[in-house]
Each structure stands twice: as C-alpha cells, then as structure tokens.
Amino acid sequence: MxxxxxxxxxxxxxxxxxxxxxxxxxxxxxxxxxxxxxxxxxxxxxxxxxxxxxxxxxxxxxxxxxxxxxxxxxxxxxxxxxxxxxxxxxxxxxxxxxxxxxxxxxxxxxxxxxxxxxxxxxxxxxxxxxxxxxxxxxxxxxxxxxxxxxxxxxxxxxxxxxxxxxxxxxxxxxxxxxxxxPLRERKSDIPLLVQHYLKHFNTQKGKSITGISDAAMEILCSYPWPGNIRELANFMERMVVLSTDKMLTPRDLPDKVLGDVPKETWEPLIQAETDQTPAEFLRKSRNHAHYIGMPEEGVNLKQMVEEFEKELIIEALEKTNGVKNQAATLLGLNRTTLVEKLKKMKINR
Ligand SMILES: Nc1ncnc2c1ncn2[C@@H]1O[C@H](COP(=O)(O)OP(=O)(O)OP(=O)(O)O)[C@@H](O)[C@H]1O
Ligand SMILES: [Mg+2]
CATH class of the missing domain: 3.40.50.300 (P-loop containing nucleotide triphosphate hydrolases)
Structure with missing residues (x-):
C-alpha cells in the first residue's frame, strides 16, 4: 500500500x-x-x-x-x-x-x-x-x-x-x-522497493530490464541493509546501469551483498537457479571489477572493459559519498574527465 x-x-x-x-x-x-x-x-x-x-x-x-x-x-x-x-x-x-x-x-x-x-x-x-x-x-x-x-x-x-x-x-x-x-526489520518492504526502483531506474536510464530473478530477490531480502532505503536505491541504480541482460540475476548483485549475506543462504539459491556450483558461479558469471582470467568461450573485450570502467567509477562514487573531486582522485582522473564519463554512462549521483 x-x-x-x-x-x-x-x-x-x-x-x-x-x-x-x-x-x-x-x-x-x-x-x-x-x-x-x-x-x-x-x-x-x-x-x-x-x-x-x-x-x-x-x-x-x-x-x-x-x-x-x-x-x-x-x-x-x-x-x-x-x-x-x-x-x-x-x-x-x-x-x-x-x-x-x-x-x-x-x-x-x-x-x-x-x-x-x-x-x-x-x-x-x-x-x-x-x-x-x-x-x-x-x-x-x-x-x-x-x-x-x-x-x-x-x-x-x-x-x-x-x-x-x-x-x-x-x-x-x-x-x-x-x-x-530499519529496513532489516521490515523485510516484506524489500520486494516492493526493489520493484519500485527497478522501474524508476529503467525509465531514468533508458533501459528495459523486465524483472529480477527469485534467487537475486531472496538474497537482497537477506541482506542487512545498513544504509537502509538509500543504500537499496543506490544498489538498484548500479545494477540497472551495469546489467546487460533482460533480467537481474545474482550475477548482477554488488559484491557487498554477497559478502554480507551468509554463504549458507546464497549458495543453495544460486545453485538451484543457475545450475552452477558456487565456485563456478563466482569464477564465470560474476559481472564484477575484480574479474581476472579468460573464460573458455572468450570475452567481448570492449564490453567487458566498459563494464569494468563503469563498476570502478560507481565504486569510487560510493566510497566518497558522491563527492566527485574525491572520486576523481581515487580514479586518477581529472574531475572534468570523470564528469564527462558520468554523462556518457548516464550515471547521476
Ligand atoms: N517508504 C519509502 N518509500 C519510498 N522511498 C523511500 C521511503 N523511505 C525513504 N525512501 C527514499 O530513501 C531515500 C532516503 O530517505 P531520507 O533522505 O528521507 O532518509 P533519512 O532518514 O533522512 O536519511 P539520513 O539520516 O541519511 O538523512 C530517499 O531517496 C527517499 O526518497
Ligand atoms: Mg535525512
């Protein structure tokens, strides 16, 4: 309601x-x-x-x-x-x-x-x-x-x-x-907020993500949300911006979410949904900045580099609470270069 x-x-x-x-x-x-x-x-x-x-x-x-x-x-x-x-x-x-x-x-x-x-x-x-x-x-x-x-x-x-x-x-x-x-004491609000921000950022970023998988949603519901709704909104923005698929799945979840939800909770959910062992999942399908190694099927270099860049920029903004000068310093960029990139990537913080 x-x-x-x-x-x-x-x-x-x-x-x-x-x-x-x-x-x-x-x-x-x-x-x-x-x-x-x-x-x-x-x-x-x-x-x-x-x-x-x-x-x-x-x-x-x-x-x-x-x-x-x-x-x-x-x-x-x-x-x-x-x-x-x-x-x-x-x-x-x-x-x-x-x-x-x-x-x-x-x-x-x-x-x-x-x-x-x-x-x-x-x-x-x-x-x-x-x-x-x-x-x-x-x-x-x-x-x-x-x-x-x-x-x-x-x-x-x-x-x-x-x-x-x-x-x-x-x-x-x-x-x-x-x-x-706090949000962790009203977990039944999490799915509503996730759907709300998914729609919101789809429109704002011109994306057309149709939904979120059950496993991803359940993992989000188990995360303790120390930053409450503001944190949820930030994570949703980041997932919508970075996702390259029609659906948000566990591979789109920020590292922090998987890090702060107990393994015993997320491993079986991922295994059931992706048919991958947790180790395979982490090695192959994580869409994250710390990815190293060449999968057998090869990569799309341009797309991967772009995603890597986006993710590092978003991480820098999160670390500095959106203060662009500081984020630019973390990234070794000029502020103006960072601002240009943000515009191109439709990231507004
Ligand atoms: N019930 C809600 N439904 C939808 N969006 C919400 C709801 N509560 C908070 N938000 C959104 O979450 C974000 C944080 O809310 P707000 O700024 O009011 O929090 P706050 O308690 O004042 O935080 P702080 O202590 O950090 O100042 C805002 O973007 C706000 O629109
Ligand atoms: Mg406030």
Missing part, C-alpha cells in the same frame, strides 16, 4: 506492519500542528516522512524549510535559523531573514537536532514555548507561527544524560515521536 501525498508525485512505499504503523501515525498527526520527532537510522526515510507530514497538513501551501543542524557550522547556525540585522557582526552587510521566518505559517524541519549547540537549544525552546524569535543583533522579538518537525539518528535520551541536550527541550519536542524501523 502507498500513501499518496497530496501535492507531490512521490509515494511512500511499504506494506510491513512496522511501516504501516508509521503511515498511520503520519496520517493522524499530519494536520495537528503538534511537534513531531522522527527517529531512525540513516536512510530510513526521516526526511521523506517529514515532507509527507507537511504536505498532508493545512500548511501545505506554505513552505517546508529543511535545516540540517549537523551540517552548518555552529557559529553560523544561529543566523541561519533566526536571521540577523545589518551590522549585527562583521560581515553582516545586510539584514537577512532566517529559515525560521521563511517557514512562517509552514513547517521547519530540524534535521540532526542532536547536533544543535546548547545555546541555540534555549532559543528553540523559546520558539516552541512563545512563538517568538530574535534576529541576531535585533532589538525586538518577531512573532512567528511554525510547525516544528525534528529528526535525529542519535539517541537524545543518552545526549541528555551526557549533558549535550536539554531535557526541557526534549520534552517540548517529543510530543509525537515517530520511530522509523
């Missing part, structure tokens, strides 16, 4: 009990104006759920303003959130409106709230308690009406214990807690 968001074309996908409970909370909490705190591992969908809450509320026609508290240096965060008056500090040439004011009558999404410094936590408390902010260097408070949604992948109760998070703020924020379970 999928909740259709009212104004966006994207869907929330899931059918497991765990995610259905989340969808149910989203539907009930969306229009309440109450503060929501989203918890969940990286890549579980915290931001997507925050957007769903906003789009299903009466604030939908106003802004949804995300702020990643962990990504903005502490000394800039206050002015980023609350704005500043001209001359408030060296370099403040003009009055600047902060994100809180931009979110007036809409929703502010405070991502990685656990990283917010204590001094700002006090100011956030004031927004929640009194609906007022002060621009940096401002002389009179400004009234605002924002709905606050916060997210964290760290445990705030532990942060309170160690003196890094204010307890009073925690209770103000924790009105409606929504915990998004």
């Amino acid at each position: 999928a909740i259709k968001l009212q104004t966006d074309s994207y869907n929330l996908i899931g059918q497991s009990n765990g995610i259905l409970q989340v969808f149910d909370l989203v539907e009930r909490a969306a229009d309440s104006d109450s503060t929501v705190i989203l918890t969940g591992e990286s890549g579980t969908g915290k931001e997507l759920i925050a957007r769903a809450l906003h789009h299903n509320s009466r604030r939908d026609s106003k802004s949804f303003v995300p702020v990643n508290c962990g990504a903005i240096p502490n000394e800039l965060l206050e002015s980023e959130l609350f704005g500043h008056e001209k001359g408030a500090f060296t370099g403040a040439m003009q009055t600047r409106i902060g994100r809180m004011e931009l979110a007036d009558n809409g929703t502010i999404f405070l991502d990685e709230i656990g990283d917010m410094p204590m001094t700002l936590q006090v100011k956030l408390l004031r927004v929640l308690a009194e609906g007022e902010i002060d621009r940096v260097g401002g002389s009179k408070p400004i009234r605002i009406n924002v709905r606050v949604i916060a997210a964290t992948h760290t445990n705030l109760e532990e942060a309170i214990q160690s003196g890094k998070f204010r307890e009073d703020l925690f209770y103000r924020l924790n009105v409606i807690p929504i915990a998004i379970p």
Whole structure:
C-alpha cells in the first residue's frame, strides 16, 4: 500500500506492519500542528516522512524549510535559523531573514537536532514555548507561527544524560515521536522497493530490464541493509546501469551483498537457479571489477572493459559519498574527465 501525498508525485512505499504503523501515525498527526520527532537510522526515510507530514497538513501551501543542524557550522547556525540585522557582526552587510521566518505559517524541519549547540537549544525552546524569535543583533522579538518537525539518528535520551541536550527541550519536542524501523526489520518492504526502483531506474536510464530473478530477490531480502532505503536505491541504480541482460540475476548483485549475506543462504539459491556450483558461479558469471582470467568461450573485450570502467567509477562514487573531486582522485582522473564519463554512462549521483 502507498500513501499518496497530496501535492507531490512521490509515494511512500511499504506494506510491513512496522511501516504501516508509521503511515498511520503520519496520517493522524499530519494536520495537528503538534511537534513531531522522527527517529531512525540513516536512510530510513526521516526526511521523506517529514515532507509527507507537511504536505498532508493545512500548511501545505506554505513552505517546508529543511535545516540540517549537523551540517552548518555552529557559529553560523544561529543566523541561519533566526536571521540577523545589518551590522549585527562583521560581515553582516545586510539584514537577512532566517529559515525560521521563511517557514512562517509552514513547517521547519530540524534535521540532526542532536547536533544543535546548547545555546541555540534555549532559543528553540523559546520558539516552541512563545512563538517568538530574535534576529541576531535585533532589538525586538518577531512573532512567528511554525510547525516544528525534528529528526535525529542519535539517541537524545543518552545526549541528555551526557549533558549535550536539554531535557526541557526534549520534552517540548517529543510530543509525537515517530520511530522509523530499519529496513532489516521490515523485510516484506524489500520486494516492493526493489520493484519500485527497478522501474524508476529503467525509465531514468533508458533501459528495459523486465524483472529480477527469485534467487537475486531472496538474497537482497537477506541482506542487512545498513544504509537502509538509500543504500537499496543506490544498489538498484548500479545494477540497472551495469546489467546487460533482460533480467537481474545474482550475477548482477554488488559484491557487498554477497559478502554480507551468509554463504549458507546464497549458495543453495544460486545453485538451484543457475545450475552452477558456487565456485563456478563466482569464477564465470560474476559481472564484477575484480574479474581476472579468460573464460573458455572468450570475452567481448570492449564490453567487458566498459563494464569494468563503469563498476570502478560507481565504486569510487560510493566510497566518497558522491563527492566527485574525491572520486576523481581515487580514479586518477581529472574531475572534468570523470564528469564527462558520468554523462556518457548516464550515471547521476
Ligand atoms: N517508504 C519509502 N518509500 C519510498 N522511498 C523511500 C521511503 N523511505 C525513504 N525512501 C527514499 O530513501 C531515500 C532516503 O530517505 P531520507 O533522505 O528521507 O532518509 P533519512 O532518514 O533522512 O536519511 P539520513 O539520516 O541519511 O538523512 C530517499 O531517496 C527517499 O526518497
Ligand atoms: Mg535525512
């Protein structure tokens, strides 16, 4: 089942009990104006759920303003959130409106709230308690009406214990807690997500892969998905880009998947589907960068070299979280050469 968001074309996908409970909370909490705190591992969908809450509320026609508290240096965060008056500090040439004011009558999404410094936590408390902010260097408070949604992948109760998070703020924020379970605890969502991303990347990459074999699907369902849905999306993109067949099969699975799923699980599945022993499978049909050796039937050199190149490029991008400068360094290429190759291969990260 999928909740259709009212104004966006994207869907929330899931059918497991765990995610259905989340969808149910989203539907009930969306229009309440109450503060929501989203918890969940990286890549579980915290931001997507925050957007769903906003789009299903009466604030939908106003802004949804995300702020990643962990990504903005502490000394800039206050002015980023609350704005500043001209001359408030060296370099403040003009009055600047902060994100809180931009979110007036809409929703502010405070991502990685656990990283917010204590001094700002006090100011956030004031927004929640009194609906007022002060621009940096401002002389009179400004009234605002924002709905606050916060997210964290760290445990705030532990942060309170160690003196890094204010307890009073925690209770103000924790009105409606929504915990998004990791993908490995809702395995029945994996096939839906795999099919969804297969379709999505087929269209985006102009490929026409018709499906995925049972063995490949079962192996994907047994993988622990430490990076959750973001990792699944990346793997699907990679498989769709690299595959040269009509069907995705175990030979298309990234090495990491076979490495992290117990052998006892994948070996019999592969044997049953391919009629190859696991050793033969690994030697002959793996479509991967570490392939060496010449099979009896020979190879298509051009195609193999291209696949090898693609795979190394994708691996470099994965290792560097998509930072192209760093990926280019890993590959011994100029950034511009890498960018050209990505364009040619229709890889966009
Ligand atoms: N239920 C879902 N259905 C479809 N796609 C989803 C779902 N949940 C998450 N995604 C997709 O997974 C990716 C990661 O989601 P999102 O950015 O919301 O995660 P996050 O919890 O904010 O991650 P991080 O902690 O790393 O910031 C996005 O591309 C999002 O569209
Ligand atoms: Mg996020």
